Amino acid sequence: MHDYAFIVEKIPVGVLGASGYAGRELSHLILAHPALELRFATANEQRGTALRRGGHSITYSSTEEAAFGEVALVFSALPHGASRSWVSTAMEAGARVVDLSADLRPGSGCGDVPYGLTELARDRVARASVVANPGCYATAALLALVPFARSGLMAPGSAVVIDAASGVTGAGNSPRRELLFGEVAEDFRAYKVGNTHHHLLEMRSVVSNSGADVDLLFTPHLLPVGRGILATITMTLGAPISDVLAPWRHHYDGEPFIEIAEEPPTLRDVVGRNVARMYATAVAGVRRPTLTAIVAIDNLLKGAAGQAVQNANLMLGLEEGLGLPR
Amino acid sequence: MHDYAFIVEKIPVGVLGASGYAGRELSHLILAHPALELRFATANEQRGTALRRGGHSITYSSTEEAAFGEVALVFSALPHGASRSWVSTAMEAGARVVDLSADLRPGSGCGDVPYGLTELARDRVARASVVANPGCYATAALLALVPFARSGLMAPGSAVVIDAASGVTGAGNSPRRELLFGEVAEDFRAYKVGNTHHHLLEMRSVVSNSGADVDLLFTPHLLPVGRGILATITMTLGAPISDVLAPWRHHYDGEPFIEIAEEPPTLRDVVGRNVARMYATAVAGVRRPTLTAIVAIDNLLKGAAGQAVQNANLMLGLEEGLGLPR
């Protein structure tokens, strides 16, 4: 619980694309945030209807009606491809931006927008006028990989296998037949098999920039649960290390939103919380030093809206954890 | 549908350990089997209660009461460790045995009992007096791996990553807190992380005997579904091949219980059916030739009771698919 007795005036912000699962989660966080005021929330198809949270509410407007000039910061949860031009519009009106789409992320060909993996980019985020908020799968994978990459521990030329599974809110709330309860329940499936998921772009770019020369092999899966991502990651090390958790402990010492666990985390450990819970162990019975890491996050919080608010708090000079469920 | 108009007398068989999920599935298959008669089904704790299926039923007896001398074949679905001695008792009484426990499988130190991965060991199974029925995870993994191993296509010294997820019936029906609906629903977890699952023994042994010099890295996961296993397997090849499905097509040509699919299979494709449905694709954007395979089976059918009946049919000279849902 945060002490916010002395915040006199809230900072106005807006949300573009507020009716999807991530945009709605974001709007809920802002409506309950002690230092932010939700000035507008756009959702073209649901224009005129209200979004409620506790005692607070806001009426959806169209993106065209967004009063960019009245807010200090804009969150864009617009679809990939549709976000970039609205980000420009918002910035031209003087607002800072946290973009939850893939449009500005590393590997997208969009110059050098800071990548908001908060714990690993805090200073750049704090100074940025625009931040590319990481994808949900990328958040889970990179929080595990970057400390090993930066420490030079990954075997050069080796392959990292990332098998990750997400709840259905990761697929959005557009009504598609394959997302019906009657199709998803009692099922489990891999999709975009063969390294074709677009989160690979940002993962590869960040791992490479962190100094590791490795291949990434990523297979996403769809789980019959509402929320949560669990990533199972196998990586080869250049040499055995006595404490496989040391790189994480070094990078995440004192981090309030990173939990290094004694046992493999499960979705229930993290759903509803803006944390990444991480576990790793050496693999027995193989000839090269190898470790398996398990990372669990709530795809809508640490994997999207929660991390976006974490970044916005930094950009606005607020305490980083303000308004975030831990 | 099979033509069984001319079967005059059914062959008597028995089931040991018939109250667990696998034993119950097995008993159901036998009660509906056109050529087998379920002479006894043992379940010490539920002795005296009845097991029903359609119009048929049988009353559970204790293992001590089993009339081994009256049956041609015994299925043992007893727990690991408890099965071996009863298998001996049954064999001494003249019965042939399909053992669903891990006690006699390759890697268990139990000599050279034929391993009942039916499609890959048909001749040995048909002649055997006792068959070790494969584990559920091992069935999914080995059906994918053995054809590549036998064809000499796997890169020597490489590591194969097997991330697999199973429905809860794979964990048995003993009442344990972590298997309660309130704990499993909306959750997903890895377990036995770091290559500690006992199915690794049979997987390693069979892959090695098939001629491949590779490491296996296996991480099992628990899914919030009742039935089904999905295995996501990443393997490195010694050289690129033009058709990644060729080794499977070669080994499984005409196999009624193997389906080579154009798209990644899902659990719903296979639950309730004694099939393995398999897909593979080359992985893009990596330096060594690599492929990802997805295999789906019903853990209680092709992964346990179904394959056991398939083996028993062979051992008894019956049509291999008799009584099996396809």
Next chain:
Amino acid sequence: MHDYAFIVEKIPVGVLGASGYAGRELSHLILAHPALELRFATANEQRGTALRRGGHSITYSSTEEAAFGEVALVFSALPHGASRSWVSTAMEAGARVVDLSADLRPGSGCGDVPYGLTELARDRVARASVVANPGCYATAALLALVPFARSGLMAPGSAVVIDAASGVTGAGNSPRRELLFGEVAEDFRAYKVGNTHHHLLEMRSVVSNSGADVDLLFTPHLLPVGRGILATITMTLGAPISDVLAPWRHHYDGEPFIEIAEEPPTLRDVVGRNVARMYATAVAGVRRPTLTAIVAIDNLLKGAAGQAVQNANLMLGLEEGLGLPR
């Protein structure tokens, strides 16, 4: 298992509206039916794609292309309102019809089409050229109520409360937001509260024609399961009776698809089977003689496609249970 060794030629049938959950179930039953041949299956939006079951398959055509003249019987699983005119077209072409829509059911104002609650209308069904197949909720409720109504046991002027819950396949497979996994899982809801569900028409009509002067109060609910209906029915009797099951036993003696149970049935008892499983008990601690009945059916089998095949078997002079899972 049925002896069908001597069926030389299969009877050609067709399905209209074969891509919804009921139409698909129906097509699967027919593809596996020993005496029926699926000559056409229409689904305008999926025209040209194939429906598969086991080794059999059929390619969807449009309704306009249906070869009514080539089949002995047509099943219509078209939407309510759209079915009636195609039923006429089929009948004019000489086909008999089982209509799964509500268009011709009692209370619809459509004259006197036989209502296919099979066990209670066997003779009329067998002779009919067109049968109105009952709604899923109506099947569950009426199988419980009609024997009491016919026996004159229901208290005149009393109210019967029917609270029933259905799996999502009862709501169809059109992609609607409220049927997404992310909305249905971990939820439960009542709908059409206040006696506004259209199945009330056929329920009232049949109960009244069975001789009971009672009010019906029906509240449907949506369950987070795929299949199954459980109806909880409270009715007041005119006088106490010693054996509350006697009216059912009398009407359903020897019926293969009706199970009178010693304990309240659950969905798992009936899913995948064309049966109604029924339980009743006297209610303690109330001043008027009252009983609570629990009825479970698979909404797609006994509640739709299964009963439709049961009716078609009768109409075509086949054994009533042919091709139906029991």
Next chain:
Amino acid sequence: MHDYAFIVEKIPVGVLGASGYAGRELSHLILAHPALELRFATANEQRGTALRRGGHSITYSSTEEAAFGEVALVFSALPHGASRSWVSTAMEAGARVVDLSADLRPGSGCGDVPYGLTELARDRVARASVVANPGCYATAALLALVPFARSGLMAPGSAVVIDAASGVTGAGNSPRRELLFGEVAEDFRAYKVGNTHHHLLEMRSVVSNSGADVDLLFTPHLLPVGRGILATITMTLGAPISDVLAPWRHHYDGEPFIEIAEEPPTLRDVVGRNVARMYATAVAGVRRPTLTAIVAIDNLLKGAAGQAVQNANLMLGLEEGLGLPR
């Protein structure tokens, strides 16, 4: 969000039976409560292990070790039958008590302990030294019924039908086979059919004391969800009323934890919140004036731990909603 800047010292409380679902929820609420301090939490079987919530934790002790003399109030979440004597022990040591078991509720034969249906008994609760916290089903039913009973609107001699469904946390977390995921998922069942559930005692007692002469017929059901109760209630009125919601509006005007809804509430509307969400409508097509009410609560919050904290807040002179998620 509450202003608690000036609470200098927290009030010490204890929890008996803190490892069940209700006791754990209660402990979580207290650990996060701004004005309560959790001095002890007992759980004999898990003695010595820690219960964590956010940054807070407490180590389970045995009930025998409970320091009753150090706390102002004790919550007992002990099993029915085991609670009563520990309540006495706590009271003798000077603590006030909120008892979540059935031991002291109306109809239990335990004299006149105030019944903590907070909104309807606020004054008695505030002054009480011990309060019997209502059962979960009883909370849902009575919040709907009591306003009608007190207003004299229920038809004398009529029967009220309460069909209610609960998530599995209502059944506790003892490992029982029928609560396994493999048994509960994709299932739905009625239990204690025929008016045999023990919550009927308190329901009847409270309805009767509220002035209504009616019979209650209650059938509970088990839902494949974790949390939540939905009650569907049918009641006959003595005469038609123009606004069926008037009695609720009158009794619950301004109540922060009661929501009178325009549409039938669903579990998702209330899970995670200490509210009852209620809807009612007149029933069409019946001869006597009848209404159907739908009430949704979170069984662990408004149905147990949340209401217990609401009562404790009142007893301790705190703001009633302190520490409760709304």
